[in-house]
Amino acid sequence: MKVLLEHAHVEGIRYYDTYRKNGGYRAVEKAFKMTPDEIVEEVKKSGLRGRGGAGFPTGMKWSFLAKPEGVPRHLVCNADESEPGTFKDRYLMEFLPHLLIEGLIVSSFALGSNATYIYIRGEYAWIVDILEQAIAEAKNNGWLGKNILNTGFDCEIYVQRGGGAYICGEETALIESLEGKRGNPRIKPPFPAIQGVWMRPTVVNNVETLAAVVPILNMGGEEYAKIGVGKSTGTKLLSVCGNVNKPGVYEIDMTQSVEEFIFSDEYCGGIPKGKRLKASIPGGSSVPIVPANLLLKTAKGETRYMNYESLADGGFATGTMMGSGGFIVMDEDQCVVRHTMTLARFYNHESCGQCSPCREGTGWMYKILKNIEYGKGKMSDIDLLWDIQRKIEGNTICPLGDAAAWPVAAAIRHFRDEFEWHVLNPDESQRRNFGLAHYADPIHVPTTA
Amino acid sequence: MSEQPKFKVTIDNITIEVPAGTTILNAARMVGGEVTPPAMCYYSKLEGSGGKCRTCLVEVSKGSEKDPRPMPKLVASCRTTVMDGMEVKNITSEKVLDARKGVVEMLLINHPLDCPVCDQAGECHLQDLSYEHGTSGTRYEFDRRTFEKEDIGDYISLHMTRCILCYRCVFTAEQLTQRREHGILERGDHAEISTLLGKSLDNEFIGNVIDVCPVGALTDKTFRFKNRVWFTKPVDAHCSCTKCSGKVRLWMRGDEVFRVTARKDKWGEVEEFICNDCRFHRKSVSDWTIEGPSKIDRHSVISQGHYVGTKKQPVYIDKVIGKDPKLLMDIHKVSDVNRQEIELSKIDGPAHSDDFKKDR
Structure with a gap:
């Protein structure tokens, strides 16, 4: 089912004329015949959930926006896609820039934002050019600027490049960075919906979320809600990487099972060279890693599906999260300890250094994991790691502390024997990998959570 | 004049009324004593400070009278304002003490612990914090x-x-x-x-x-x-400075002024900021009008043995945990030497066991 990427393969869809011929900017025409509140209501009806990672209902977020008299409001598009394993927004912006612009115009109208910002990560330098060209095209054709389509609504879209910090993907840090300050997350409350950019009410949404507003307007909120299952409505872009035959960006309607998604030829096409599946991180590096048996089936023995609820089934003990959709697949040759060390290094490098548990704890975890990986670890280090992650999680200003703690916690929870093997066999662990153990078929379900 | 609304907040079983908009930390400071969370980064005189060090984390077991749900995470008390009917757990919550222990450990893993050569030793908040909440060893290798x-x-x-x-x-x-x-x-x-x-x-x-x-x-x-802070004697003094209020604290030994600082309140916060001239250049007694010895209460090591009648913090521990703290051993009942009514400084010469016996 393709909704967002319906016209992705049409030649020249990046340019305005082709995009318009393929039904582009219909949503804007439709939106200007509605009132802003009706659009918000439509998005609420669609059940669209934020695609940036947390999965917060978008319509609800929009309705929280404070609307004081005489104070400008802003919409900010979060294109600072820095989560390891996630590259869906890049695909969307690179190939369908006008879809994002269209979604931004509609959303700006719904929220009353006359100055809308796209905060894009610095590494996406060439995409900035693509977006700016698309904005210029839209402006030339009267979709942006003053008095759009004689409705009296003014809107400008500005593209702002980030400096390449992971933390600037957190909405308050993004706002600080956008204001030209050091990208430190703010303490909430006040939430951005009350005091955001320049202390004005602000909504920060992910690229995919804002792009999804276009099909919602085109087909109507209720119709959009029929796609998908339960509270996971609509379609979701997944960026698949790792040990699969066909890595790339896929659009799914969240009804597929995980097994189908990994092994069917329509999607990932299975694991290369006939290797077996060991583990996967289904939603970008911050969500808990799960072993193959718990990825394909929940602890209760039910089939796991690719949607928000099913992936989160079992909580953090046996489940994981949909996250931002960065699907990382690991086959039997991968080493979980090394992988966890790499992630710990990443979070150590990207911590902003504001709150003490995250600033000091991430570096500590990385050093311990490095010792274990290079055969210098002790058995007590594993318990120490567990204790450190427990003291970081939930005790920090922003979710980076949690994001740094969860992968370590999940790796120890599910792969403790691999860590112990590394400690007990320091020499052997330098030469070969631990392998599969009991993680893959035959399906093994742990008795205790 | 309209009355500012007052909110009732319960911190560790002690209920007080505070004006709306007060933070939990400031409400706890109004109570005083052990229930006040420590704060390393919050500074009441500086706008926007706080929320970073995470030592002041507390558990909110009841959000407010209207919305009694507890808050899911521990909150930074310095940046969270009180609601009417809020119930806060500080030292009565295991979770808080555990998290605080973790924070202190994290703060200390990269701290050099060069206190013996550090000029701040004796008035260092991190020393106080690790003394109260830290562990004796380190797990950092x-x-x-x-x-x-x-x-x-x-x-x-x-x-x-x-x-x-x-x-x-x-x-x-x-x-x-x-x-x-x-x-x-x-x-x-x-x-x-x-x-x-x-x-x-x-x-x-x-x-x-x-x-x-x-x-x-x-x-x-x-x-x-030049000196250790506990060897110097804090004295309040003032001068007619054109740039600042001129109200300072001199740290003296004999007639020599070793250091000039601003006056600090019982939370270790500056009362009035002073200018560089007062702080760095007026280092002789003749520059100052001396008011008298400063009352030191928070940093115990400075007041140790120097003054009679130092201010004491109120003790609430019996109210908070519902009973008197259990002592492993009441030293005054076992030993003669530690009898409270005898002040060692009043005894002429070195103390002898006879000094303690003759009152009996």
Whole structure:
């Protein structure tokens, strides 16, 4: 089912004329015949959930926006896609820039934002050019600027490049960075919906979320809600990487099972060279890693599906999260300890250094994991790691502390024997990998959570 | 005049009424005593400070009268305002004490622990904090983080290794002085206080960063290695300064003024900021009108043995946990030497066991 990427393969869809011929900017025409509140209501009806990672209902977020008299409001598009394993927004912006612009115009109208910002990560330098060209095209054709389509609504879209910090993907840090300050997350409350950019009410949404507003307007909120299952409505872009035959960006309607998604030829096409599946991180590096048996089936023995609820089934003990959709697949040759060390290094490098548990704890975890990986670890280090992650999680200003703690916690929870093997066999662990153990078929379900 | 609404808040079973908009930490400070969470980065005189060090985390077991749900995470009490009917758990919550222990451990893993040569020792908040909430050992087995030494001027010395990145000095420079020349460079555990391109800090009121620094990262160069704070005698004094209020605290030994600082209240916060002239240049007794000895209460090591009648914090522990604290041994019942009514300083010469027996 393709909704967002319906016209992705049409030649020249990046340019305005082709995009318009393929039904582009219909949503804007439709939106200007509605009132802003009706659009918000439509998005609420669609059940669209934020695609940036947390999965917060978008319509609800929009309705929280404070609307004081005489104070400008802003919409900010979060294109600072820095989560390891996630590259869906890049695909969307690179190939369908006008879809994002269209979604931004509609959303700006719904929220009353006359100055809308796209905060894009610095590494996406060439995409900035693509977006700016698309904005210029839209402006030339009267979709942006003053008095759009004689409705009296003014809107400008500005593209702002980030400096390449992971933390600037957190909405308050993004706002600080956008204001030209050091990208430190703010303490909430006040939430951005009350005091955001320049202390004005602000909504920060992910690229995919804002792009999804276009099909919602085109087909109507209720119709959009029929796609998908339960509270996971609509379609979701997944960026698949790792040990699969066909890595790339896929659009799914969240009804597929995980097994189908990994092994069917329509999607990932299975694991290369006939290797077996060991583990996967289904939603970008911050969500808990799960072993193959718990990825394909929940602890209760039910089939796991690719949607928000099913992936989160079992909580953090046996489940994981949909996250931002960065699907990382690991086959039997991968080493979980090394992988966890790499992630710990990443979070150590990207911590902003504001709150003490995250600033000091991430570096500590990385050093311990490095010792274990290079055969210098002790058995007590594993318990120490567990204790450190427990003291970081939930005790920090922003979710980076949690994001740094969860992968370590999940790796120890599910792969403790691999860590112990590394400690007990320091020499052997330098030469070969631990392998599969009991993680893959035959399906093994742990008795205790 | 309209009455400001008052909110009832219960902190560790002690209920008080505070004006709306008060933070949990300030409400707890109104109660005083053990129920006050420690604060390393919050500074009531600096706007925007707080929320970073995470030592003041508390558990909110009841959000408010209207919405009695507990808050899901521990909250930073310095930045969370009270609601009517809120119930807060500080020292009665295991979760809080555990998290605080973790925070203290994290703060100390890269702290050099060079207290024996640190000028801040004796009035260091991190010392107090680790004494109250820390553990005796460390689980950290790696090299501590180090920085390249940086010279930031003739009056202030910067020891970046000791810094806990509370951002207080940055806020002070921004809110008190004409222009801020230092800030935080880098990020994560390599973040450091620095001036861009090695500029020095010279500003009329920049000396106050020494007073707001909770640790020994920013210390007074004119006092460097001159004396230990507990050997010097704090004296309140004032002068007619044209730039500031002139109300200071002199740290003296004999007739010699070793150091001049601003006066601090019982939470270790500066009462009135003073200018650089008062702090660094007026170092003789003739510059000052002496008011009398300062009351020291928070930093016990300074008042140790110096003064009679030092201020004592109220004790609430029986109210909080519902009973008297259980002592392993009541020393006064077992030993003669530690009888409370005998003041050792009043005994002529070295104390002898006879001194304790003759009252009996």
